[in-house]
Each structure stands twice: as C-alpha cells, then as structure tokens.
Amino acid sequence: MNNFVFYSPTEFVFGRGTEAQVGALARKYGARKVMIVYGGGSVVRSGLLHRVKQALDEAGVQHCEMGGVQPNPIDTKVYEGIDLCRREEADMMLPVGGGSVIDTAKAIAAGVLYEGDFWDFYIGKAQVEKALKVAVVLTIPAAGSEGSGNSVITKQATLQKLSLRAPQVLRPVFSIMNPELTYTLPPFQTACGVADMMAHIMERYFTNTTDVEVPDRMCEGVLRAIVEEAPKAMADSQDYGARANLMWAGMVAHNGTCGVGCEEDWASHALEHEVSAVYGVAHGAGLAVIFPAWMTWMADHNVRKVAQYAVRVWGVPQTDDDKAVALEGIRRLRAFFVSLGLPVTFGQLGVEHPDVERLAASLHRNKGELVGNYVPLRQADSEAIYRLAL
Amino acid sequence: MNNFVFYSPTEFVFGRGTEAQVGALARKYGARKVMIVYGGGSVVRSGLLHRVKQALDEAGVQHCEMGGVQPNPIDTKVYEGIDLCRREEADMMLPVGGGSVIDTAKAIAAGVLYEGDFWDFYIGKAQVEKALKVAVVLTIPAAGSEGSGNSVITKQATLQKLSLRAPQVLRPVFSIMNPELTYTLPPFQTACGVADMMAHIMERYFTNTTDVEVPDRMCEGVLRAIVEEAPKAMADSQDYGARANLMWAGMVAHNGTCGVGCEEDWASHALEHEVSAVYGVAHGAGLAVIFPAWMTWMADHNVRKVAQYAVRVWGVPQTDDDKAVALEGIRRLRAFFVSLGLPVTFGQLGVEHPDVERLAASLHRNKGELVGNYVPLRQADSEAIYRLAL
Numbered sequence: 001m002n003n004f005v006f007y008s009p010t011e012f013v014f015g016r017g018t019e020a021q022v023g024a025l026a027r028k029y030g031a032r033k034v035m036i037v038y039g040g041g042s043v044v045r046s047g048l049l050h051r052v053k054q055a056l057d058e059a060g061v062q063h064c065e066m067g068g069v070q071p072n073p074i075d076t077k078v079y080e081g082i083d084l085c086r087r088e089e090a091d092m093m094l095p096v097g098g099g100s101v102i103d104t105a106k107a108i109a110a111g112v113l114y115e116g117d118f119w120d121f122y123i124g125k126a127q128v129e130k131a132l133k134v135a136v137v138l139t140i141p142a143a144g145s146e147g148s149g150n151s152v153i154t155k156q157a158t159l160q161k162l163s164l165r166a167p168q169v170l171r172p173v174f175s176i177m178n179p180e181l182t183y184t185l186p187p188f189q190t191a192c193g194v195a196d197m198m199a200h201i202m203e204r205y206f207t208n209t210t211d212v213e214v215p216d217r218m219c220e221g222v223l224r225a226i227v228e229e230a231p232k233a234m235a236d237s238q239d240y241g242a243r244a245n246l247m248w249a250g251m252v253a254h255n256g257t258c259g260v261g262c263e264e265d266w267a268s269h270a271l272e273h274e275v276s277a278v279y280g281v282a283h284g285a286g287l288a289v290i291f292p293a294w295m296t297w298m299a300d301h302n303v304r305k306v307a308q309y310a311v312r313v314w315g316v317p318q319t320d321d322d323k324a325v326a327l328e329g330i331r332r333l334r335a336f337f338v339s340l341g342l343p344v345t346f347g348q349l350g351v352e353h354p355d356v357e358r359l360a361a362s363l364h365r366n367k368g369e370l371v372g373n374y375v376p377l378r379q380a381d382s383e384a385i386y387r388l389a390l
Numbered sequence: 391m392n393n394f395v396f397y398s399p400t401e402f403v404f405g406r407g408t409e410a411q412v413g414a415l416a417r418k419y420g421a422r423k424v425m426i427v428y429g430g431g432s433v434v435r436s437g438l439l440h441r442v443k444q445a446l447d448e449a450g451v452q453h454c455e456m457g458g459v460q461p462n463p464i465d466t467k468v469y470e471g472i473d474l475c476r477r478e479e480a481d482m483m484l485p486v487g488g489g490s491v492i493d494t495a496k497a498i499a500a501g502v503l504y505e506g507d508f509w510d511f512y513i514g515k516a517q518v519e520k521a522l523k524v525a526v527v528l529t530i531p532a533a534g535s536e537g538s539g540n541s542v543i544t545k546q547a548t549l550q551k552l553s554l555r556a557p558q559v560l561r562p563v564f565s566i567m568n569p570e571l572t573y574t575l576p577p578f579q580t581a582c583g584v585a586d587m588m589a590h591i592m593e594r595y596f597t598n599t600t601d602v603e604v605p606d607r608m609c610e611g612v613l614r615a616i617v618e619e620a621p622k623a624m625a626d627s628q629d630y631g632a633r634a635n636l637m638w639a640g641m642v643a644h645n646g647t648c649g650v651g652c653e654e655d656w657a658s659h660a661l662e663h664e665v666s667a668v669y670g671v672a673h674g675a676g677l678a679v680i681f682p683a684w685m686t687w688m689a690d691h692n693v694r695k696v697a698q699y700a701v702r703v704w705g706v707p708q709t710d711d712d713k714a715v716a717l718e719g720i721r722r723l724r725a726f727f728v729s730l731g732l733p734v735t736f737g738q739l740g741v742e743h744p745d746v747e748r749l750a751a752s753l754h755r756n757k758g759e760l761v762g763n764y765v766p767l768r769q770a771d772s773e774a775i776y777r778l779a780l
Contacts, residue, residue, distance in 0.1 A: 001405075001569075001635065003408065004405060005402065005403050005404070006402040007402065008399075011395065012395065012397065013395050014396065014650070015391075015392065015393025016393060179391075211632070211634060211635065213619055214611075214612060214615040214619075214638050217611030217615040218612065220611060221610060222604060222607060222608065225607040226604075229604075241391060241600065241603075242601070244601060244651070245391065245601065245603050245604045248604050248605075248650065252647075
C-alpha cells in the first residue's frame with residue numbers, strides 16, 4: 001500500500017426530502033448569496049428549482065442563477081458564469097444537477113478568484129489556491145463530483161476535454177443527495193451513470209500496487225452492489241432502495257473511499273474523453289465501449305488484476321488460465337452493459353467509422369507520450385484499444 | 391435505506407514516516423500549543439514521543455504533556471487532564487496512542503470548555519457544543535477513535551463505562567496513521583484490535599433496515615479483508631502490508647463509512663462494556679467472547695442477516711436452513727478468533743464464574759429496559775446471551 005492522504009470533508013445529507021435543508025445548510029456554511037447553476041429545464045419543470053429557492057429564501061440566503069449548462073460542459077459557459085458571479089457578488093456556488101453542472105460550478109468557483117484565465121488550471125499552467133465554496137444538490141448519480149475535488153471541462157474551440165484535481169479547495173462543503181430526485185432520469189441516462197461510477201472504481205482498482213486487500217474488497221463490494229441494484233432501477237424508475245444504493249455508490253466511487261493507497265490508472269477515462277470531445281457522445285456510454293476494450297488489451301499485457309476482478313466481481317470460477325478467466329469476466333461486464341441498454345462498440349455508440357489515428361494522436365498530444373499506469377500506453381497501444389472497441 | 395448524514399472531515403495522513411508531519415499539520419490547523427496525551431512508557435521507549443516533540447518544535451508549536459492513561463480509561467485521568475490543559479492554556483489535544491488515549495483526550499477537549507462536570511456529557515445530562523480541536527498520532531488500530539466523534543470513559547467510583555457521541559465537534563481534525571508504529575504491538579493486543587474493529591462493523595451490519603446493498607457489501611468486504619490480513623500480522627509483526635490494511639480497516643470500521651443508512655445495533659458493545667468495567671478485561675477480548683454469543687442467540691430470534699453474514703463473509707454454502715448456515719458462520723468466526731489466540735468463553739477470558747445477573751442488571755440500569763435494535767434485548771435476554779458465553 002502506498003502512502004496517501006484521505007480527506008473528504010464534505011457533509012453528505014442523504015435521503016428523502018433533504019433538499020428542504022439547503023437554506024439552513026447554506027447559512028451554516030456561511031453563505032450570504034449563492035449562485036444557483038443548473039442545466040436544461042428539468043429542474044424547472046420538476047419544481048426542484050422552485051423548492052431550492054424557497055428554502056434559501058426561508059433561511060434568508062440571497063441567490064442569483066445561471067441555467068443552460070450542457071452535458072460535456074464547455075468553457076464558454078464558465079466564462080459566462082464567472083462574469084455573472086462577479087457582477088452579482090455571490091459567495092457560494094450552488095449547482096443543482098449532475099456532473100456537468102457541478103463541474104461548471106467548480107470551474108466558476110476557482111476562476112472567479114483568479115486574475116488569469118480559468119483554463120490555466122486545466123492545462124496545468126496554474127494551481128487552484130483558493131475558490132468560492134461549492135455546495136451541491138445532486139440529481140444525477142454518475143460523475144461523483146458531489147464528493148470529489150475534480151472538474152472536467154471541454155474547450156469548445158479546440159475540443160480539448162481536460163480535468164482538474166484540487167481536492168483541498170474544490171470539494172463541496174455539503175452535498176444534498178435525495179434519491180427521489182433521480183426518479184425522472186430516463187433509462188439511458190441511468191445506465192450511463194452506472195457505467196460512469198463503475199469506471200471510477202475500476203480506474204482505481206486496476207493497479208500494480210500490492211497489499212491493498214482492504215481497498216480491493218471495498219471496490220469489489222461496491223461494484224457487486226451496483227451490478228445488483230442497477231437492473232432494479234431500470235425495471236422500476238421509482239424503486240427508492242435501488243435509486244438510493246446507486247446514488248451512494250456514485251459518491252463513494254469517486255470521493256477517494258475506494259482505492260486508497262493504490263496507484264490509479266485513468267487511461268480509460270482519457271481514451272473516452274477524446275471520443276466524447278470529438279463525437280459528442282455521452283461520457284458513460286463512451287466508457288461502456290472503451291473500458292471493456294481496455295481490459296481486453298490488458299488481458300494480454302497485465303492479466304493479474306483483470307482475472308481477480310473476473311473472479312471476485314463476476315463470480316467467474318478461478319482456474320490456472322488467468323487470461324481465459326479475465327476474458328470471461330469482460331464478457332460478463334459487456335453483457336451487463338448490454339442488459340442496461342448501453343453500447344459496447346463504436347458502432348452501437350453511433351460512431352460507425354471512428355478516426356482511430358486522430359483520437360490516439362489527440363490523446364497523446366493532450367496527455368503525453370505515456371497514458372495510464374496499470375500498463376502505461378503508447379500511442380500505438382491506444383490505437384489498438386480503440387480498434388478493440390470497433 | 392434510512393436518511394443519514396455522513397460527515398467525516400478528518401484529514402487522514404497515512405503511511406510510512408508520516409509522524410514527521412505532525413508539526414506542520416498542527417500549525418496548518420491553527421495550533422499554538424498542543425497537549426500531548428499518552429499511555430504507558432512504550433511511546434517513550436520507542437522514541438515516538440521524542441520524534442513528535444521534535445516535529446512540533448521544528449514547526450514552532452509549543453507543547454505540554456500528560457502520560458499514564460490506562461486501558462479502559464477512567465474519569466480521574468480526564469479531570470487531571472482538564473486541570474493541566476487549563477493551566478497550560480493548550481489549544482489542541484494531541485493523543486499519541488490508541489483508543490484509550492484518544493478517548494481521554496476527547497473528554498478533556500470537551501470538558502475544558504465546559505463549566506460543569508465533563509461526566510454530564512456521558513450520562514446525557516449535557517450536549518457537547520464546543521471542544522478544543524483534537525488531532526491524533528495513532529499507534530493501535532482497534533477502537534477507530536482516530537476517525538470517529540466518539541469517546542468511551544469509565545467512572546472509577548461506580549464502574550460505569552459510558553460512551554459519548556459528538557460527531558460534529560469531536561472528530562479529529564487530522565489523524566496520522568503510520569502502520570510501522572504498530573510493529574511493536576504484542577500479538578494479543580493485535581488480536582484484540584482485530585476483534586474490536588470487526589465488532590464495529592458488525593454492530594452496523596446487523597440491522598433490519600432493508601435496501602442496504604452498498605453498505606452491506608462494503609461491510610462484508612472490509613470484514614473479509616481483515617480475516618485475510620490479520621493472520622499475516624500475527625505471523626510477522628513487521629508485515630507492512632498486513633499492518634497497513636488492518637490500520638485502515640480499523641478506521642473505516644468506525645468513522646461511518648460502513649453501514650450508512652442502517653439502524654445500528656450496539657448491544658454487543660453494551661454487553662461487553664459491563665464485562666470490562668467489572669472484570670477489567672481487554673475490550674477486544676471481551677468482544678470476542680460476547681459477539682459470537684449474541685449472534686448465537688440471534689440465530690434463534692432474527693436469523694436473516696446472520697445467515698447472510700455466514701454466506702458472504704465466511705463462505706458458508708447457502709441452503710434452505712438459515713439457522714444451520716448461521717451457526718456454521720458463527721463457528722467459523724469463533725475458530726478465527728481462537729486462531730488469533732483470543733478467548734471465546736468467559737472461562738478463557740479468565741472469568742470463571744461471571745455474575746451474569748449482576749452484569750445484566752447493571753447493563754439495563756445504565757442503558758434502559760431495551761438494549762440494541764436488531765432484536766431489542768430485555769434483561770432476561772441479556773442474561774441468556776451472557777450464559778451462551780460461559
């Protein structure tokens with residue numbers, strides 16, 4: 001096990017009706033004026049935005065708002081938000097939504113206190129030293145941004161999709177998680193969220209770090225629970241227990257609970273970010289295509305953990321043939337994704353003829369010669385993995 | 391799943407050599423003068439106390455100290471600490487040790503800012519509203535106090551062993567966890583720690599709350615990892631990987647990570663607290679005796695979760711006979727404790743003729759007519775469980 005720091009100071013307020021506490025919590029954490037950030041009209045139509053504002057009003061917390069954040073959130077919306085936040089003098093960001101909305105709010109929170117271009121943080125030109133407080137009302141369990149200090153933004157002009165990690169300053173001070181708010185998620189979006197949270201765990205799980213039995217068992221346990229609960233939420237969108245388990249799984253998948261002390265990989269995410277940046281596909285759907293392909297390549301190049309995953313998560317009988325065990329595990333993962341209505345090939349993703357060379361070239365231009373850690377990938381390896389997803 | 395709040399704001403700094411960071415961390419969290427609290431001479435002999443002071447000196451943080459905290463820590467030491475802390479005007483408690491030392495430091499941290507008797511917090515006469523900051527250098531993985539807001543103290547005059555929960559104010563601001571510091575733990579103490587952390591998970595796991603697949607799988611996963619790693623630490627006290635896994639397991643067992651959204655039980659802890667208060671046995675050893683007896687009683691009164699535990703943690707083949715499955719799981723748990731050199735009966739604990747009636751009467755006098763939640767125990771039930779441990 002490697003040395004590590006685990007620091008997850010967010011207050012998670014979980015359960016039915018908890019959005020009614022947003023005003024009191026914002027006050028508790030010192031907000032005078034919050035800037036509500038949201039996406040399309042669903043939080044308006046559902047009445048959630050109205051209830052949030054009401055709770056803020058009752059607690060005497062002022063508010064302003066910015067809607068219209070899109071999936072795969074873009075830099076131009078961040079600039080718009082920074083301007084608004086400065087004009088309105090808001091002192092806390094309050095994203096009401098999923099990962100795109102939260103990540104946009106985090107970028108604004110950091111950018112508003114920075115004299116330069118916020119994009120500096122994403123290209124590694126500057127570190128986030130201070131930021132406005134961020135608090136969350138979560139409506140989509142997937143990205144795990146409600147518990148992480150991370151943010152992913154795409155630069156519209158260049159289609160660069162880059163991520164920022166600032167766990168000491170950008171973790172939400174509180175996150176309200178009411179599983180009922182996810183009842184209206186369409187099946188495809190529910191399934192994409194499942195793929196995303198599973199990927200967050202697997203990026204940590206596939207490691208060469210040894211003596212990590214506690215993190216391994218926790219990763220495997222949460223994965224098994226997701227595999228158990230996801231079909232229930234697909235079958236009955238108002239199954240509270242299934243929605244609750246998925247919502248909590250999405251958080252622990254990404255706040256650091258899973259995979260402590262492990263060198264993490266993140267190649268699959270990087271491979272997918274190129275796909276969603278270029279072809280505009282849903283991140284979770286892209287991961288359902290890319291991650292099994294990545295694992296298949298790993299079955300030939302570093303099979304150990306893939307075989308363990310097959311045995312412990314998917315119940316594949318252990319044999320001496322690690323590669324066969326691993327491939328059977330990958331087969332079961334793909335079958336599970338298919339059962340949720342997710343694509344597992346580029347074709348199913350709606351990208352009939354992906355430009356594999358362009359994707360790999362862009363990936364390594366953005367991320368460097370070697371990508372990932374489980375087996376560091378060269379450009380030719382990345383191309384091979386994209387081809388395994390055809 | 392029940393509504394819940396999960397709030398674990400402690401910064402856990404984990405790994406080799408991390409105690410060298412204690413000065414910088416104390417400064418970061420605003421300490422001007424820390425009060426070091428420790429137990430017997432082992433932290434002196436090992437040089438740890440010296441290294442801690444050196445790190446504080448280098449960071450310009452003043453310090454005073456109080457040694458001599460005993461296992462099953464007592465109120466008189468808390469009063470001594472409150473006096474010293476007030477005299478020295480320390481503004482942060484720094485326990486260097488295990489649960490007894492940390493719990494004593496937490497009691498001082500709360501008591502020093504309270505005008506009345508600190509014992510008021512333990513008998514429920516007052517709530518802790520403010521406390522000095524507590525930071526930890528952990529040397530014994532067992533109690534989980536390094537991540538919790540709890541403290542257990544025994545009133546010497548009456549042998550009342552009572553616990554306090556104040557998660558919003560008494561959670562450590564940081565906890566330094568270097569597995570190397572546990573190399574010198576004697577085998578029996580290592581084993582007692584294992585029993586204690588397993589018990590912390592099981593108190594949460596045995597619940598009637600439904601739709602808790604994620605917390606269940608996390609509990610089961612950590613238990614399986616402990617069962618895997620403990621024998622390695624017993625066989626080689628300097629097995630870093632095993633020590634590291636056990637140290638982290640002890641923390642997640644008790645900071646709330648396991649069992650979110652579950653109604654918790656805690657009857658076994660209450661049953662054991664009477665035993666250690668009266669007979670002065672090690673808490674972990676007492677739990678190794680009491681918990682299997684409690685489970686055996688539950689196999690007759692609420693078998694469902696005990697059978698699930700047997701299957702998922704101990705690999706007992708599932709059959710239609712839940713009780714038989716449960717009893718086989720309990721048999722394996724007892725065999726595991728025995729393999730670690732732990733007692734599983736009162737006799738092996740060195741208490742040949744426990745006064746079962748007195749223990750049960752005291753328990754229900756302290757805790758009320760009904761104790762626990764999985765099946766609330768009446769006094770006759772508690773007596774029956776004590777008898778199952780004879």
